[in-house]
Amino acid sequence: MTVEVRLPTVLRPHAGGTSSARAEGATIGEVLQDLVRQYPGMAGQLITDGGQLHRFVNVYVNDDDVRYLEQLDTKVSEEDVVSILPAVAGGGQ
Amino acid sequence: MLRLTEPVYLRIVGHCLDGLPDEACGLLGGGPGTGKVTVCYPTRNVAASARVYTVDPKDHLKADRDAEGRGLEIVGVFHSHTHTEAYPSPTDVAQAPDPSWHYVLVSLKAGPPVLRSYRILDGKISEEPVVVEAR
Numbered sequence: 638m639t640v641e642v643r644l645p646t647v648l649r650p651h652a653g654g655t656s657s658a659r660a661e662g663a664t665i666g667e668v669l670q671d672l673v674r675q676y677p678g679m680a681g682q683l684i685t686d687g688g689q690l691h692r693f694v695n696v697y698v699n700d701d702d703v704r705y706l707e708q709l710d711t712k713v714s715e716e717d718v719v720s721i722l723p724a725v726a727g728g729g730q
Numbered sequence: 731m732l733r734l735t736e737p738v739y740l741r742i743v744g745h746c747l748d749g750l751p752d753e754a755c756g757l758l759g760g761g762p763g764t765g766k767v768t769v770c771y772p773t774r775n776v777a778a779s780a781r782v783y784t785v786d787p788k789d790h791l792k793a794d795r796d797a798e799g800r801g802l803e804i805v806g807v808f809h810s811h812t813h814t815e816a817y818p819s820p821t822d823v824a825q826a827p828d829p830s831w832h833y834v835l836v837s838l839k840a841g842p843p844v845l846r847s848y849r850i851l852d853g854k855i856s857e858e859p860v861v862v863e864a865r
Contacts, residue, residue, distance in 0.1 A: 723827030
């Protein structure tokens with residue numbers, strides 16, 4: 638199935654400047670892989686070499702953070718909106 | 731240059747003081763490319779630490795949607811340093827998520843809060859002037 642994926646500003650240049658893309662998949666992992674197939678500039682920014690969700694991004698299905706669901710195995714359906722945002726962190730140490 | 735409305739400036743500093751003894755953080759909404767912040771989104775620090783911060787991902791999503799609804803974007807992040815200067819730490823630089831963002835630091839190290847703003851591009855830090863405007 639195809640879902641809408643909302644892109645953060647930092648990834649938009651890899652997708653021709655668009656704020657929203659469409660990608661296919663039954664799970665978040667498949668959707669993100671399809672996104673990278675369409676926009677190879679995103680490779681390495683969403684999924685690590687080890688096949689995990691990259692720690693510098695947060696991915697949501699509708700209102701829910703997939704880290705609290707089934708991570709990359711989280712299922713998506715046609716009406717879902719997937720959002721990607723940067724993970725924002727740092728500190729004075 | 732970063733321009734903050736007075737209510738945004740006060741909300742940033744107030745949220746940083748409220749967060750003590752932990753670091754506090756939040757997101758800044760404004761018109762993209764304008765250098766002006768008109769909405770402040772205080773967020774929870776899910777790291778709940780005096781030394782590091784992580785913006786609550788749910789708060790981030792809410793802020794992002796709210797900004798979009800107003801025709802704005804998230805254009806930056808602020809956080810406090812509770813015992814160091816208002817200058818980006820190596821952790822801040824390593825984890826800076828977006829080169830188009832403004833990175834606002836509030837030092838609560840001593841006396842009145844000190845607010846400064848930076849751009850971080852390819853690991854290189856440059857300070858920018860901050861102006862507080864009435865509206």
